[in-house]
Amino acid sequence: MEKKTIQVDSNIPKSILIGFVFALLTVFIIQHFSTFSYIPNTSNLSNYTSDGKIILNQEYDTRTTPVGALYQTTPFGTKIDLPTNGMMCSELLFDDSDFKKYSNKVVLYVKSVFTDYKYLLLFWFGYTLIILFFKRYRLKVLILILPISMISCENKIVREKGLTTAIQADTIVQNIQPTTSLPDIETMQKRYSFVVFEGDAFLSYEGQKKVVTGIFETDALMNKDEEYKIIDEAQQKAMINLELKHVDKRYILNFDSYAEASERREILLGINQNKRNEEQQPFDNNQEYTVIQPKAYFHQKPNQNSRKDTYLLYGAKIIASDETRYFVFTTFTNTDGVTSKGWVLKTDIEAY
Structure with missing residues (x-):
């Protein structure tokens, strides 16, 4: 068996x-x-009162x-x-x-x-x-293998995407043709202009008889017809506002930038001419001066708005190294050996 x-x-x-x-x-x-x-x-508590009534609630x-x-x-x-x-x-x-x-x-x-x-x-x-x-189906192994497999797949996908991107980028580079940057079309077609009227019927800067309009934008390719239309419209407005009469000359000025137009307009109107002369026309003459005011302040620039805290006392002798219309530039060392320099107003000094 x-x-x-x-x-x-x-x-x-x-x-x-x-x-x-x-x-x-x-x-x-x-x-x-x-x-x-x-x-x-x-159980040790009484359930009845002294007069024989039942106690329902008690502490x-x-x-x-x-x-x-x-x-x-x-x-x-x-x-x-x-x-x-x-x-x-x-x-x-x-x-x-x-x-x-x-x-x-x-x-x-x-x-x-x-x-x-x-x-x-x-x-x-x-x-x-x-x-x-x-234990029977070895799920422990599967639990460990599954995340590793997923990570490997993700890395593979990332590498494939990176390779595809590199191939696409290379293709794009090959297809790019050299180009030349062109100016902005809107900038090319825009200019800044104003109209000038000259005549004896209105007073202007330095004996000239001028009326200047404000600055406005115009077409860079503007033809003669458009220019005359703009001038006529400006003259009509000027006659209403300024009683413009007896015009001897009229013309329109065109500029590539607003700053250029504004500077030219200031020259025609005599605006900021003192500042322009002071800041743009310095010269060296080594002229000697004496301070005639109790205090002659130094200035950072040939401009009264740039006054410094340092100053010269009455009777101080200075030598000008630069000069503008209203200022002279000097360097001064006092008896203590302290050196100061800057622009001094001509009204505070006197040449000798």
Whole structure:
């Protein structure tokens, strides 16, 4: 008679043991969310008043009233009757009591685990199946391999995209033709102009008889017809506003930039001529001067708005190295060896 040998997979007992440990820990942790309630023992209190009426509601002292019944309600809904051990109600209320200590409650949590044995078995069975399933189908290996495979695929896709981009960029470079940048068409077609009228019927700068309109934009390719239209319109407006009469000459001036037009217009109107002469026409003559004012202040520029804090006293002798219409430039060293330099007004000094 042949003997049959039954072989048991060694992984099964291990899985059952591991499943039990996981289930035990799970239920034990869940029991920490249990709630505790009690019923006070008020048998020592009178239920009737002195005149024989029944007392429906009455207060009691938790420090002297013992616990009549104590219950633990687990998260699974199981209500466990706990021993009172002669405890007073106050021991269940104050945090520093022995009942509130974790060393006492952990015993209750452990006991409640086995009270809820049905849920312990359920978790045990579930964990065991999961562990056996993982071991049988080697899902652990799959869990490790799957992310690595996904990362490899992503890297491959990135490399392919990079290669495609490089090929496209190379193709674009080959297709680019050298181009020459052209000026802005709008800039090429725009100029800045104003109209000038000359005659004896109106007074102007330095004896000249001129009226100059404001600056306006015109077409760079403007023809003669358009110029005469603009001049006629400007003359009509000037006759209304300025009573322009007896015009001897009229013409339009065109410039490439607004600054050029504005500078030319200032020259015609005699605007900023003093400043223009002071800042643009300095010259060197080494003329000697004497200060005739109590204080002659230095200036940073040949301009009265640039006055400095340093000054020359009355009678000081200076030599001008540069000169404008209203200022001279000098360098002066006083008796203390301090040197000052700048522009001095001619009205504060006198040549000698």
